[in-house]
Amino acid sequence: MFQGQSIRVTRLPGDIAELCFDRSGDAINKFDTRTVNELREATEAVRRDGSVKGLLVTSAKDVFIVGADITEFGKNFASKEEDIASWSFEANKVFSGVEDLPFPSVTAINGFALGGGMEMALSTDYRVMAATAQVGQPEVKLGIIPGFGGTVRLPRLIGADNAIEWIAGGENVKADKALKDHAVDAVVAPDKLRDAALRMLQLALDGKADWQARRAQKKGPLKLGPMEAMMTFETAKGFIAGKAGKAYPAPVEAVKAMQKAAGKSRDDALKIEGQSFAKLAKTTVADALIGLFLNDQFLKKKAKQAQKIAKPMKQAAVLGAGIMGGGIAYQSASRGTPIIMKDIKDEQLALGMSEANKLLAKQVERGKLKPEKAGDVLSKIRATLNYGDFGGVDLIVEAVVENPKVKKSVLAEVEKLVRKDCIIATNTSSISIDLLSEAVERKENFLGMHFFNPVHKMPLVEVIWGKHTSKEAIATVAAYASAMGKTPIVVKNCPGFLVNRVLFPYFGGFMAAIRDGADFVKVDKVMEEFGWPMGPAYLQDVVGMDTSHHVGDVLAEGYPDRMGKTFRTALDVMYEAKRFGQKNGVGFYKYEVDPKGKPKKTADPASYELIKAVQPGGQKDMGDEEIIDRLMLPMVIETARCLEEGIVESVPEADMGLIMGIGFPPFRGGALKYADTVGLKTIVEKAAKYAALGKLYEPTAKMKEMAASGKKYYA
Numbered sequence: 001m002f003q004g005q006s007i008r009v010t011r012l013p014g015d016i017a018e019l020c021f022d023r024s025g026d027a028i029n030k031f032d033t034r035t036v037n038e039l040r041e042a043t044e045a046v047r048r049d050g051s052v053k054g055l056l057v058t059s060a061k062d063v064f065i066v067g068a069d070i071t072e073f074g075k076n077f078a079s080k081e082e083d084i085a086s087w088s089f090e091a092n093k094v095f096s097g098v099e100d101l102p103f104p105s106v107t108a109i110n111g112f113a114l115g116g117g118m119e120m121a122l123s124t125d126y127r128v129m130a131a132t133a134q135v136g137q138p139e140v141k142l143g144i145i146p147g148f149g150g151t152v153r154l155p156r157l158i159g160a161d162n163a164i165e166w167i168a169g170g171e172n173v174k175a176d177k178a179l180k181d182h183a184v185d186a187v188v189a190p191d192k193l194r195d196a197a198l199r200m201l202q203l204a205l206d207g208k209a210d211w212q213a214r215r216a217q218k219k220g221p222l223k224l225g226p227m228e229a230m231m232t233f234e235t236a237k238g239f240i241a242g243k244a245g246k247a248y249p250a251p252v253e254a255v256k257a258m259q260k261a262a263g264k265s266r267d268d269a270l271k272i273e274g275q276s277f278a279k280l281a282k283t284t285v286a287d288a289l290i291g292l293f294l295n296d297q298f299l300k301k302k303a304k305q306a307q308k309i310a311k312p313m314k315q316a317a318v319l320g321a322g323i324m325g326g327g328i329a330y331q332s333a334s335r336g337t338p339i340i341m342k343d344i345k346d347e348q349l350a351l352g353m354s355e356a357n358k359l360l361a362k363q364v365e366r367g368k369l370k371p372e373k374a375g376d377v378l379s380k381i382r383a384t385l386n387y388g389d390f391g392g393v394d395l396i397v398e399a400v401v402e403n404p405k406v407k408k409s410v411l412a413e414v415e416k417l418v419r420k421d422c423i424i425a426t427n428t429s430s431i432s433i434d435l436l437s438e439a440v441e442r443k444e445n446f447l448g449m450h451f452f453n454p455v456h457k458m459p460l461v462e463v464i465w466g467k468h469t470s471k472e473a474i475a476t477v478a479a480y481a482s483a484m485g486k487t488p489i490v491v492k493n494c495p496g497f498l499v500n501r502v503l504f505p506y507f508g509g510f511m512a513a514i515r516d517g518a519d520f521v522k523v524d525k526v527m528e529e530f531g532w533p534m535g536p537a538y539l540q541d542v543v544g545m546d547t548s549h550h551v552g553d554v555l556a557e558g559y560p561d562r563m564g565k566t567f568r569t570a571l572d573v574m575y576e577a578k579r580f581g582q583k584n585g586v587g588f589y590k591y592e593v594d595p596k597g598k599p600k601k602t603a604d605p606a607s608y609e610l611i612k613a614v615q616p617g618g619q620k621d622m623g624d625e626e627i628i629d630r631l632m633l634p635m636v637i638e639t640a641r642c643l644e645e646g647i648v649e650s651v652p653e654a655d656m657g658l659i660m661g662i663g664f665p666p667f668r669g670g671a672l673k674y675a676d677t678v679g680l681k682t683i684v685e686k687a688a689k690y691a692a693l694g695k696l697y698e699p700t701a702k703m704k705e706m707a708a709s710g711k712k713y714y715a
């Protein structure tokens with residue numbers, strides 16, 4: 001009856017039309033402009049036919065429809081707000097066209113039906129779902145709200161409370177909950193789905209299921225008295241605003257759209273949805289979050305490429321059972337790669353095993369892991385004091401103490417005991433990969449694998465290649481990181497690698513701000529409002545003043561022109577006073593435990609006293625904008641340098657490295673996205689204002705050229 005590139009309609013016995021999503025040349029179905037247009041034509045073809053009595057909607061892929069084509073958002077959202085709203089309203093007519101067909105309709109949800117996919121299913125009268133499928137409206141994660149009728153049909157179908165949870169939460173929903181909330185009418189085994197959906201349609205055709213009443217429910221106002229509505233929506237707004245945080249407006253906007261449209265019939269309600277959708281589509285937050293999604297896809301593609309050339313990884317080993325070695329062993333084993341954990345001290349091995357045990361026990365306690373699986377994970381870690389089985393190891397991660405001499409001797413020692421093709425990676429946080437490679441013979445097999453602490457929580461792994469590292473070794477380590485559930489970012493060896501090299505100029509800006517009179521508590525507050533999970537003083541306390549001091553020295557030596565020491569800093573005085581931060585209870589702040597046993601941080605008069613010594617002009621009230629610029633500009637400029645020098649290969653990798661490695665505010669999309677949002681011209685102008693503070697504030701020639709010609713990092 002209809003054949004397009006994404007949709008075909010065929011006639012089934014009993015005058016039933018089957019509208020099947022089957023995007024040509026792709027493994028999945030998604031809603032791009034072409035598919036929406038085809039849906040319009042296909043629906044029209046079914047309507048015009050005149051003989052069709054019922055509609056079955058299906059997918060020929062493993063998924064139903066994964067959502068909208070996010071690669072189209074950039075272009076579509078560049079239009080004016082009114083145009084986006086009317087685009088949404090026009091697209092909605094297509095879905096309403098399906099809903100208004102003069103006969104009953106059923107969707108068979110075989111796999112993911114997310115965003116537009118869920119909204120497609122909502123536009124039919126009934127939904128039958130495979131037990132393995134998942135549904136949901138994840139749009140808020142992209143800083144927008146559903147735009148194909150989700151905020152209208154879902155609350156009318158499952159009630160306002162549930163719809164608020166689904167839409168403002170943005171989580172995927174499994175079949176049992178979807179059924180319980182009445183978002184679907186039946187859940188069946190995947191192989192029974194088609195029959196069950198056809199039976200559902202037959203019930204409607206036989207008058208045994210009142211499809212017209214069901215349809216009327218979706219098209220009328222929300223069934224909620226004014227008082228109830230007020231209570232529901234107002235309470236939800238307060239709760240959701242608190243949970244989402246000020247920086248993320250979409251969840252609250254979704255509730256507002258549902259509230260505003262509650263008393264309206266479908267078409268008026270859809271107009272309200274379109275307006276809210278358009279308003280959010282124009283925000284910098286949506287722009288950044290959509291960019292983040294695309295960056296993530298880009299990284300996944302790169303990871304897949306790495307897997308193609310990676311060598312097989314059956315057995316790993318880690319040297320050192322300390323904080324990092326223990327974490328690496330746990331992570332490897334829990335994701336299925338057996339690992340030998342070698343240390344020189346028995347008590348360290350015991351500590352490493354007990355840490356792994358604790359992490360597993362917690363998961364068992366929470367019902368996330370079966371006890372036998374926990375036992376299985378533990379059995380994949382073999383703690384040892386000797387090199388007995390190293391002949392069978394494919395990859396070694398060295399995580400012994402941060403001392404070049406010790407590391408070199410350990411690396412040289414272990415290389416003699418392993419196969420010639422064994423890859424050796426070091427988890428050093430600050431020593432040059434090329435320097436350490438002097439210790440090994442097979443330099444092509446040697447590189448950095450920089451995990452972050454705590455390993456089980458931090459998503460990033462920097463894969464650092466030195467002068468001699470082979471492509472195969474890089475790919476093998478990247479693939480191992482992916483197999484451990486981490487995101488690898490490939491970085492060229494340089495002092496600080498990517499993450500620390502970019503973080504320390506930000507700390508440098510912070511130190512200069514304190515020297516010039518800023519109050520560290522205020523700086524923390526401003527930067528936390530900017531979106532950082534913790535301000536720079538608090539972050540220094542968490543990292544530890546000794547570690548920071550050491551890495552700072554490495555960077556000062558590596559980049560003396562801009563990171564070299566030119567004044568005594570607050571970090572210096574803290575370090576000298578042995579205020580190491582959280583680890584010994586005092587740093588910029590004082591750390592205590594409140595009567596309820598919760599850790600508490602307070603600004604400590606003693607640290608103010610110390611800071612006085614490095615504030616020659618005394619304290620001054622520094623404005624928010626100045627604080628942000630003084631800290632962010634060095635970070636942006638250093639990120640640009642890393643890109644220009646090929647430390648990272650691409651803009652997305654630089655930005656994702658910062659988001660995952662140091663908690664750069666996701667809604668700002670990374671340092672380069674932030675530069676685009678502020679505008680490179682403005683960045684260069686602002687930097688000129690602080691030129692007297694030194695080279696940290698000097699944009700590169702390329703940045704200036706891009707600023708002059710109006711270029712952006714994200715084209």
Ligand SMILES: NC(=O)c1ccc[n+]([C@@H]2O[C@H](COP(=O)([O-])OP(=O)(O)OC[C@H]3O[C@@H](n4cnc5c(N)ncnc54)[C@H](O)[C@@H]3O)[C@@H](O)[C@H]2O)c1
Pocket residue numbers: 319320321322323324325342343344345348398399400401402403406410427428429430450451452453
């Ligand atoms: N702790 C962090 O936050 C962090 C983050 C990223 C990277 N790193 C890096 O990871 C490495 C380890 O750091 P850590 O914090 O786990 O240190 P740690 O002191 O907790 O552990 C080091 C372990 O190495 C063992 N060891 C020493 N010599 C050894 C040898 N010859 N053979 C086997 N084991 C030996 C020690 O007994 C100890 O158990 C360092 O290079 C560090 O810079 C640390």
